[in-house]
Amino acid sequence: MEIAADYSMWALFARATLTVKLVMLVLVLASVWSWAVIVDKIVQYRRAQAEAARFDRSFWSGEPLDGLFDEIGTRPTGPSQRIFVAGMLEWRRSHRQDGALIPNAGARIDRGMDVAIAKESSRLQRGLTVLATVGSSAPFIGLFGTVWGIMNSFIEIAEAGNTSLAVVAPGISEALLATALGLLAAIPAVIFYNKLSADADRIASGYEAFADEFSTILSRQLDS
Template identity: 45%
Template structure:
């Protein structure tokens, strides 16, 4: 076997048979490495938000369902305005805000019924907004990562390809063996950007819809409580 055949066989044996993400990262330019590291950290943070939000929205739904069941079960024995609302759930805090305003607005004789109704409705709507904002406070980060991460990855790709062309000029060799490793490392940055962006976009759209549904649920509860308090003021 000739020397050329031996070298070809050795090169074929040494060539990797699959992509190695760790090797791609370690062999990349320092700028591309920084881009990859930042995108990986963003991806970890995205998944932390996804897990924590899923737990929070699940707990909020469960506690609110328990409170509403207790509220309407007890309303057969006592009117809503005579109950002591629990504030451990979003639904309980909404009702508590309405009852507090009801007590303040009706404690004097000859109060303005229409004004009291508006203030009660405003108090509960304000608390609903607070609950929705509290649930959605980290969702903007998901939207930001979903829109920005692909472009950050693309920046790393462009930088890596520029570096590959620079190596062509330095080595005076435009063969695929010279440029392929650098281009692979550069494209890996775009892949990581998409890896961070895709779950963020999906989670943001889904979680935003869940927050809207939960907010509408609290609004329906507030409307029912407001109706009962309005009937009580009419009776007075």
């Protein structure tokens, strides 16, 4: 009685050539790395949004800005606080000992907050290049493994001199597994890269809107 061939994923991996096995391992590691980045970014963005909401309530609570700044201190714990502290530090540095303001204080305050926003935007975007790289390269890496596997399968068929389906199917299945793993790594990476990039842009836009509102408040005090 003929024993049926095992076509489970582990069996296909075990029968593959060394090159195809290395390709599969690279794709599995890329997929794990992508999911680690995805989970980390989702957690980071949720924390950033929650912190922004809490700070927004404190900022618009009617408490004096100097009091809010003294409460936060010079070591803020969140992105919104860091942007606010950057503006307030420049605001206080722009006052002379006699109470008068140094010229162009408004421009320096804007630049200080712009630098803080740029740093926070960089933190939000950090790691997304991994998803972009995996999403664009994983299918081609998987295709390389498939082409290599099929080439070796044809060589074995030619040496055996048997072209029956029972001989051809195992080698082709092993080769196609590499493409499947490539797509399995690439599809989530592309989807979440687009989503997380949009989320990062939206959060950064919120920081810029806050900086504009804060700058407007300070400019009124400068004019008065």
